Amino acid sequence: MDSLIRLLEVINKTLTRIAGYFATALLFGMLGVVIVHVFYRYILNDSFGWTEELSRTMMVWMAFLYFPTAHRYGMNVSLDIFVSAIQDHPIMRFVGFAIELSVFVMLCGAIWLGYGLMSRASSSFTLSLQLPLSYVYAIMPVGFSLVALVSFERLLRLIGNIVHPGRYRVNVFGSSTSAGG
Numbered sequence: 001m002d003s004l005i006r007l008l009e010v011i012n013k014t015l016t017r018i019a020g021y022f023a024t025a026l027l028f029g030m031l032g033v034v035i036v037h038v039f040y041r042y043i044l045n046d047s048f049g050w051t052e053e054l055s056r057t058m059m060v061w062m063a064f065l066y067f068p069t070a071h072r073y074g075m076n077v078s079l080d081i082f083v084s085a086i087q088d089h090p091i092m093r094f095v096g097f098a099i100e101l102s103v104f105v106m107l108c109g110a111i112w113l114g115y116g117l118m119s120r121a122s123s124s125f126t127l128s129l130q131l132p133l134s135y136v137y138a139i140m141p142v143g144f145s146l147v148a149l150v151s152f153e154r155l156l157r158l159i160g161n162i163v164h165p166g167r168y169r170v171n172v173f174g175s176s177t178s179a180g181g
Contacts, residue, residue, distance in 0.1 A: 001160060005168065008153035015146055016069045023065035030058040050128040057126075057136050064143030071103075072150045074171030093165065097158040104155055107148040114140030 037051035070076060118141060121133035157168035 068146040
């Protein structure tokens with residue numbers, strides 16, 4: 001199991017880094033589009049119809065590309081009162097596993113639904129840019145697949161910690177909490 005976890009760690013580090021670079025490029029691109037939009041609209045009293053649509057699409061893609069990194073480091077929403085109550089208790093390993101398993105199952109369903117939505121949207125087009133909506137929705141199965149891969153690595157680490165407490169570091173509920181020993 002150690003070699004599989006190490007392999008997934010390398011793959012996930014590489015993929016989340018690449019996704020982060022693309023997301024950062026989208027952030028700067030979105031900033032440029034919004035600045036152009038504001039300049040033309042409020043300085044020149046003329047506006048482009050495509051800038052809002054493009055910036056919105058870029059923002060959605062950016063969020064889906066940053067999501068795997070956030071999940072990798074356990075930076076999702078959590079209930080701090082609940083977490084602090086069981087943080088040092090051995091039950092935390094089982095709670096973390098149950099939550100991660102639920103997340104993984106939901107991600108697999110989201111991949112399936114996202115792919116279905118993308119497939120059905122191939123004949124529809126965006127209003128301003130006239131892009132097929134399947135291009136816009138393509139990020140859903142891609143983003144959910146990246147997060148599911150991260151979730152699978154986290155599941156293996158959590159299983160390892162149930163069998164051998166403290167063996168693997170896993171941030172379950174934020175960067176300060178570990179499901180280790």
